Amino acid sequence: ELKVEQNPLFLSMQEGKNYTIYCNYSTTSDRLYWYRQDPGKSLESLFVLLSNGAVKQEGRLMASLDTKARLSTLHITAAVHDLSATYFCAVDRISGGTSYGKLTFGQGTILTVHP
């Protein structure tokens, strides 16, 4: 059974600081997704990482994927209050070499950025 674990689950940061959220998963997968969820809202796609060594950046967020270590990271640079949200990683289970998009999610990391 595929398991996806994030840490930390709660993250309180000061504005301007840097931090990293980690996402470990238990079985082979070459696709990893990061989503953002604001309170009471749905999931917003942030990054899709499709291969080992993939790195994507958008604004103050940068995501990377190491498929050999089964690890993805979401790095936050110089945090601002607007980044406060819950961040989920999700892994697309590959079956017989085929992916059909069944996502297994991590528990989510609740990020709060303080002035």
Added chain:
Amino acid sequence: GAGVSQSPSNKVTEKGKDVELRCDPISGHTALYWYRQSLGQGLEFLIYFQGNSAPDKSGLPSDRFSAERTGGSVSTLTIQRTQQEDSAVYLCASKVAAATDTQYFGPGTRLTVL
């Protein structure tokens, strides 16, 4: 363009009643997914449609849950004889095809079973 839409946005029902939740995917998206988000269980996969077929129903919690998709578009998730543990936010997502990249999520239906 329009995103994934879901209705109703909120549903309050009494234990034992049946409910239907609707999902309108993005036009042209052939793959459609239902997930459930609850405090205790996090985000869980329920069922996947490719066109009108459901190759994977493995996440449906019990036989009280069923889903269908017609015309390769709208999908309905039906919960019969609702129980309090069914209370959750039900999210629908779609993407162009199963093998393509990003799933786009709808706003969800918050179901409360009294």
